[in-house]
Amino acid sequence: MSKKNKSKADTFFSCIEKNFDKATRFIPPIEKGLLEQIKSCNAVYRMHFPVKIGKKIKVIEAYRVQHSHHKLPCKGGIRYSLKVNQDEVMTLAALMTYKCAIVDVPFGGAKGGIKIDPQTISVENIEKITRRYTSELIKKNFIGPGIDVPAPDYGSGEREMSWIFDTFLSLIPGEVDALACVTGKPLSQGGVRGRKEATGLGVFYGIRELCRIKEDMLSLGLDVGLDGKKVIIQGLGNVGYHAATFFHEAGAIIVALAEREGAIYNKKGLNVSNVILHLKNTGSILNFPGSKNIENTEKALELECDILIPSALENVIHKNNANRIKAKIIGEAANGPVTPDADEILGKMGVIVVPDIYLNAGGVTVSYFEWLKNLSHVRYGRMEKRFSENVNSELLQVIETICRKKILTEEKKMILRGPREIDLVRSGLEDTMISGFHKIRDIKKSSGIENMRTAAFVLAIKKIIDSYEKLGIFP
Structure with missing residues (x-):
């Protein structure tokens, strides 16, 4: 079956919808429109932007999908892969919504994707693409500590997240909570x-x-x-x-x-x-x-x-x-x-x-x-930490006094550590x-x-x- 003729039933997103529909049979009767709202992606941002790679200008295809705004900010990683497409990003954003709800994390689901192969592109050019992608998100208000907080995903990591944070801070100076605009950062940058x-x-x-x-x-x-x-x-x-x-x-x-x-x-x-x-x-x-x-x-x-x-x-x-x-x-x-x-x-x-x-x-x-x-x-x-260590130390002294026996040094270290x-x-x-x-x-x-x-x-x-x-x- 060609991609052009691929039916909705074959898509990754439709698999999530099938599971959703199956679950609604066990939900008490509720307004159908609300269920449709929960199931649908709220916002899909598809972008194309130019980046100079060597002596040539390359147009990069990228996405950011916000599946649900029932809680803010939205949350989800950014995938760097040639296989990135709208259906995949929408599906992963939907999964994020349900994951967050299950584990009581107060976020709406989101996901991002940049259609590149990071294995074949220099670090310098990955940085260019990442920073430009971040600036595009800022233009459309698709990133921010209380709006949408990206994270690493397939093909990305701490390095890319530090570039996103730095770009955000440079374009929105004075934002006191700028560190919270992205997670998965290096420890030196608030990770x-x-x-x-x-x-x-x-x-x-x-x-x-x-x-x-x-x-x-x-x-x-x-x-x-x-x-x-x-x-x-x-x-x-x-x-x-x-x-x-x-x-x-x-x-x-x-x-x-x-x-x-x-x-x-x-x-x-x-x-x-x-x-x-x-x-x-x-x-x-x-x-x-x-x-x-x-x-x-x-x-x-x-x-x-x-x-x-x-x-x-x-x-x-x-x-x-x-x-x-x-x-x-x-x-x-x-x-x-x-x-x-x-x-x-x-x-x-x-x-x-x-x-x-x-x-x-x-x-x-x-x-x-x-x-x-x-x-x-x-x-x-x-x-x-220090308070716990002090309290534990006092308890150990009481125990040693009552038992009239000294606790071994290694055991004491384990108990005392906050x-x-x-x-x-x-x-x-x-x-x-x-x-x-x-x-x-x-x-x-x-x-x-x-x-x-x-x-x-x-x-x-x-x-x-x-x-x-x-x-x-x-x-």
Whole structure:
């Protein structure tokens, strides 16, 4: 089927709409127009701007989509890729709206995209493009601490976010909250510790919580806990790498890792750190000592395992391969890795799919913490760290006096240490992911919903409806 003849039913955005419509069956009767408002993208800004690359002028295609204004600012990353298109950016913006609602982050969903390949463009020219893109957003009032706050996404990172912040500050001088115009910044520019690993750590917390539920594990024929569970991770980017590391540290066995060029397998387990070192030295994960190469990376999805974590691309599990999936749990670390058709098949097979709109919300959760830090102009832990250490010291002295026994120096250091910024960030993320999981599970059980995805959408829609009603827009 040609792209011109591609029907709406085939688009990424339509998959989200299908899931939304399915969830509305479990929502109490409500004005249809309100549901249409929640589902629709509020603003789509498509732009073309010229940038001088070498001796030639190149016209850059870029986007910023604000899906929902039920809460402000809007929030979402900026993707740098030749595959960027309006449908993809609209879909990712919609997912952001629902993610934020599920994990109680007070943002509307947004997303951005610049249609370039950052691997083939010099750093100097990426900077030119990023700064010009930022100026275009400023012209149309599509960026600001209380309007729309971008973040990193595929192809972008701290470097690009620092350019966005600098451009914003230079064009809007005197803005006291300018640091909060973008998140994912370097620590030296108001970034927060723990942001890099946030999405992968959120994936870990979500799956770990599922594996703690005895009832759910019994239904899958698995033991409670992560220890000894066989895990396959597709994609070793920022999300996949950190998720793999945390699963490995928790005692899970990483039996396979998949990348674009292929996959590696070892039933006894792979050491993630050693695989990454091998990747840096050779440019590929293939031929890792002690592992078996799998040329077709998609075949790695079909290997025997307990937990499958697709953390790369959308639609990698579809109606043509879903019935060959052997995993009992699928954690959607990527956006939209399972199609609606595949979802139906996996549900009938008894597979638990932990949906993307909950599971990969760790990134936006910690971005929220960074935004709050920037608005407060105080780093986390600055006010309470020394106080906590002093209180703990006094308690230890009392305990030693009562017990008439000295506590070992190393143990004393552990007890006395006050919370650091990263401790507070990770604690907040852990609490958010655990709370979100149980809210979804409770709705699933109480409403008789067949899967977690539909329950997650129900939770998100109910929260957004509640926001609109509190605003008084829809009585």
